[in-house]
Structures are given as structure tokens and as C-alpha cells.
Amino acid sequence: MKIATWNINSIRKRVGNLADWLKRANPDVVVLQEIKCQEPQFPRLEIESAGYKCEVIGQKTFNGVALLSRVPPIEVTARALPGDDTDEQSRYVEAKFATSAGPLRVAGIYLPNGNPANTEKFPYKLGFMRRLRERAALLLGEEELLVMGGDYNVCPTDRDVYDPAGWADDALCRPESRSAFRAMLNLGMTDAYRTLHPSEHAYSFWDYQAGAWNKDNGLRIDHWLLSPQATDRLRACGIDKAERGRAEPSDHVPVWCELDAELLKA
DNA sequence: ATGGTCGGTCCCCGA
Numbered sequence: 001m002k003i004a005t006w007n008i009n010s011i012r013k014r015v016g017n018l019a020d021w022l023k024r025a026n027p028d029v030v031v032l033q034e035i036k037c038q039e040p041q042f043p044r045l046e047i048e049s050a051g052y053k054c055e056v057i058g059q060k061t062f063n064g065v066a067l068l069s070r071v072p073p074i075e076v077t078a079r080a081l082p083g084d085d086t087d088e089q090s091r092y093v094e095a096k097f098a099t100s101a102g103p104l105r106v107a108g109i110y111l112p113n114g115n116p117a118n119t120e121k122f123p124y125k126l127g128f129m130r131r132l133r134e135r136a137a138l139l140l141g142e143e144e145l146l147v148m149g150g151d152y153n154v155c156p157t158d159r160d161v162y163d164p165a166g167w168a169d170d171a172l173c174r175p176e177s178r179s180a181f182r183a184m185l186n187l188g189m190t191d192a193y194r195t196l197h198p199s200e201h202a203y204s205f206w207d208y209q210a211g212a213w214n215k216d217n218g219l220r221i222d223h224w225l226l227s228p229q230a231t232d233r234l235r236a237c238g239i240d241k242a243e244r245g246r247a248e249p250s251d252h253v254p255v256w257c258e259l260d261a262e263l264l265k266a
Numbered sequence: 267a268t269g270g271t272c273g274g275t276c277c278c279c280g281a
Contacts, residue, residue, distance in 0.1 A: 009272075009273070009281090010273055010274075012273095013272095013274090034273095034281090036274065037274090060274090060275095061273090061274055061279090062280070113280080113281060115280090115281075153281095207272095207281085208271035209270070209271045209272085210269090210270055210271085211270060248272095251271085251281080
């Protein structure tokens with residue numbers, strides 16, 4: 001089965017790009033970030049026509065995530081990241097699916113950007129990352145297939161950014177952000193892309209500004225982190241870079257994994 | 267190349 005993440009930067013603006021890509025890429029499960037609308041405005045009919053069920057965690061203007069799947073999940077297990085009841089931003093969705101290899105938990109994440117790093121936005125990001133690590137630790141205890149994908153807004157190492165020195169103080173590259181990302185790996189999770197492509201300078205995001213795309217000035221900030229059980233079934237991982245070159249693109253492109261497991265009807 | 271971005275919303279903010 002194939003699972004993908006894509007920060008779509010407005011689902012209403014991009015539903016045509018999404019439908020075209022769904023047809024070409026044919027993923028079984030997709031997590032979307034920055035849908036930038038509430039649930040009633042979500043273009044459910046277009047996506048259902050493409051053959052996908054939709055779980056929508058909407059928010060007006062900002063943020064918002066969704067989970068698309070070829071079959072309905074057994075259960076939507078979370079519509080917000082646990083650990084802070086005062087957090088009203090729509091940034092997390094999680095569901096359990098049936099597969100030929102047993103239960104599969106899929107989390108979709110839109111991690112806070114954290115800039116400017118000298119404002120309250122940065123501690124909010126680090127707090128979210130602490131809660132995400134705690135959630136991962138809890139789910140890892142089940143010793144099942146677990147994949148946590150999304151826009152992490154973390155560039156894990158200098159290999160993952162075109163200009164490490166220029167970005168060193170940015171919240172995407174700061175040592176505190178990288179340390180919190182490594183803490184997820186230290187629980188036993190695997191960065192799927194980096195594990196299968198150890199030395200590539202591959203990016204998943206190029207800013208709209210300053211001709212970043214044309215100069216390949218990108219960052220790798222969209223990731224799939226896998227439990228040991230999922231890593232054992234990891235067959236491939238890739239980045240659909242060509243999406244950034246299409247008309248009216250998102251500033252992010254899809255990142256996908258293939259697992260040796262078949263998605264089943266619940 | 268001496269300027270070079272989007273989307274949603276409301277007259278600017280977030281990325």
C-alpha cells in the first residue's frame with residue numbers, strides 16, 4: 001500500500017491539482033495539511049468522486065488537516081494532539097486501518113512553523129513537539145504498524161537545506177527543533193526517506209519567494225516517521241518533486257511511502 | 267537584472 005503526505009496550501013485553491021495527482025499517484029491513504037478552511041467549505045464531492053473517503057479537521061483561514069483513504073478507517077482515534085486542552089489549532093488527525101499485516105495507525109501532522117523564533121510561536125512549536133513525542137511513545141507501546149507523516153516544519157540536518165548557514169537561526173533548523181526531532185527517532189522511529197536515500201540532497205518545500213524553485217533553494221521538512229514494525233515493511237519512499245513545477249503549485253510537494261501490506265475494508 | 271510570492275481575508279497576517 002502507498003501512503004502520502006502533502007501540505008496543499010489551501011484545498012479550495014488546489015483541489016484540481018490534488019485530483020490530478022491522486023489519479024497519477026494512486027495512494028491508498030493521504031494526509032493533507034494547510035487545507036485553510038472549515039469542514040463545510042471542504043470540497044468533499046470532488047475528492048469522493050476521485051475515490052476517497054475524507055476525515056476533515058477544519059479551521060477558518062489557517063492550518064487545518066485532512067485524512068483521505070480508499071476505504072474508511074476502522075476508527076478515527078484522534079482529532080487533536082493530546083496534551084493541551086487549550087490548543088485550538090487544527091493540526092492533528094489520527095486513525096486506525098485494517099491491513100493484511102494487521103492494524104495500521106496513521107497520524108497526519110501539521111507541526112507549528114515556530115517563526116519568529118524570539119516570540120511565543122517558538123515555545124508553542126517545542127511544546128507541540130514534546131506532546132507529539134509523548135503520543136508516539138504511547139503508540140509505539142502497542143508494537144503495531146505506525147506511520148506518522150506530515151509537514152514537520154523541521155529540517156533534520158544540514159544535508160536537508162540548501163544553505164545551512166543562512167538558515168541556522170530559523171525555527172525550521174534551530175538546534176532545539178532538530179533535537180526534538182531526533183528525540184522522536186531515539187524512541188525507535190525511522191525517518192523513511194533518509195533511511196532509504198542516505199546521501200541525497202532532496203527537498204520537499206521551496207519558498208514562493210526569490211525564485212527559490214528555479215534555483216533549487218529548498219528544504220526537506222515533510223516526513224514520514226515509522227515504527228519498527230512499519231519499517232520492517234518499508235519498500236520505497238519518494239518525493240514527487242515534479243508537482244512543484246506544475247501550474248499554480250503548492251509550495252510543498254507530496255512525500256510518499258510504500259509498505260508491504262494491503263489496505264483492507266474494515 | 268537594477269526586483270523576484272502566495273492564500274485568505276479584510277485594509278494585513280502567516281508562511
